[in-house]
Amino acid sequence: MTGTEPASGAAHLRWRPAPLAGLRAVAPVLVLLVALLVALAVVDPGFFDPERLLAFLRRSAPLVILAAGQYLVIVSGGFDLSVGAVVTAGVVVAAELFNLAPGLPWLVVVAVLLLGGLLVGVVNGIVSTVFAVPSFIATLGMMLVLQGAVFFWTQGAPRGYLPEDYRMLGRSAVPGAEWLPWAVVVLAVVGVAAVLFMRSDTGRTLVATGDNDVAAGLAGVRVARLRILAFALSGVAAAVAAILVGGFTGVSAQAGSGYEFQAITAVVLGGVALGGGRGSVVAAMAGAFSLQALFTLLTLLGVSGALESAVQGVIVITAVAVGGISWSRRATRTHQPVRESV
Template sequence: MTETGTERVSAHDANAATSGWRRLRIRVIPPIPPIWLVLTAVAAIVVWRDPLFAEPASLAAFLKRSAPLLVLALGQLFVIVAGEFDLSVGALMTACVVIAARVGEGDPNRTWWIILLLVGLGLLVGLVNGVVTVLLRVPSFITTLGAMFVLSGAVFLWTGGSPTGALAENLRQFGRSTMTGVPLLGSLPYAVLVVVVVAVLATVLLHHTRFGHQLFAVGGGVRAAMLSGVDVWRIRTAGFVISALSAVVAAVLLAGFAGLSADAGAGYEFQAITAVVLGGAVLGGGRGTTAATMGGALTLQALFTLLNLFGYAKPLRDSAEGLLIIAAGAYTAYRTRRSG
């Protein structure tokens, strides 16, 4: 028996319709990053260990603690997508907290111009990191490591190792206060609202603008990007500036619930890199998404919560973070080889 022309056309139309539906479904419903499945599993274990974690108040507190890391990781993503690192963000966070307390002296009338001062500091640090890395051709690992030591040393010399002053209440409200009367939830921390705003801005900037496309192009190959007319210096420097500004926002959130400390931002630079790598970004640049990065940050914070519930000390938490970096880096390298 032979297939008629009408039957062949019908089969072709059916296949085309099915293919079109699949493309539409992928476009409308983007694939879920794998890290969110890992987050679900870790969160389930946390709830099994502590059922109260599933309560709205506990979830709100968890998101409030996670807010500084979420913001910082989103900023770090821009640098890593461009093929660089930023190790100075933790020291910059500490400097911002110390400056806000020392200069502000708890006076709420000084808060807004202090925030402008901190933004100016972030711009300066980001520009210096970008200029030294791109124009002077110093590896970003060395550049930002040096910036980390400069900021840490400057804070120590200024405070003598014991920061003084006070953080104004209207400055701390961003990271500590809560909006009440929210439908369904009852209350919602201001820090969560800040994270939502930052996440939307980062997503639009990275995935839906010409700048974001150029950032991916630079991370994918500097020479090819230059031949395509991309201003590599401007793009990479902008990535460092965005990372530094995210550290300023994260510092304000951290100051809200952690208060004044000589090592407020210690370790956050490595946590941010871990979160980005867990989200599937390639350390060589050219790949990464904001949704997966946020999943990586929340997974890391959930893992820390789980280790605390089991009563493990901080050194074990640091060891777990190191293992996560190695495992995530190995997985992304393997995936890159398979796709290549």
């Protein structure tokens, strides 16, 4: 799970992190996650029934997938504020497509959404690299454009519906293995793909770029192209999340609101430095699980919906502050403000 086992037998000459370095990067968030899971077990002894645990995984899937995508952007030195709007747009566009062309094969709609997410990500990437717009502003602009366009198109009330076969991915189980929801399968695939990507040369170069883009550039890295790739993958991840959310909750013009901040919070809970260059994708996804576990715990404890966000705020600040303290021996940059190298 740490993604840092030593390189397999082949005589790799390139740099690999020490085996324990990755574990140390993941450790604080694992402590948090375990603490929350223990609390869940205490409050609700039935929580670890396989069925309910899988239901928890299914509920977590969209946020974890978004966090994996957001991690790629953050570790390369940027932000992606547009993912919530992409989720909303994805849900609404799917419903409109089925409305315009009933009987459309669901795989076609899935393909359209994935391409749309890719396109949004590529535009984000190009605007923030080729046109040198800070990614905070570039993706904020994208968020405004997508929100406005979705509401403009639907006049605030999305029409249409999502047919059963399309919603399968979000809410049904794998045929023949009724205990296994599709969403968990998708989550596992995305998770493995993210870990493999970060272990590849491209993934490692991405981290190096976030750490010091000038040095990476001088070393021959195509910085802009790499960052565009990170945004593109974040857009695709958001589209995947949109497919799951649409299946899970149905059509709503608020389907994705708030997801961008939750995803960023999850990544930071995972100990990933805003500004780039440090942190692991496993930790980012563990951060997303922690956040989802926190939501579940607050619901179980009967904290009223309104106070929930207040408790969430306190815990997020505390967790990041504590994480920062235990990091401070290694990391000298924890006090750095939001400072993407833009």
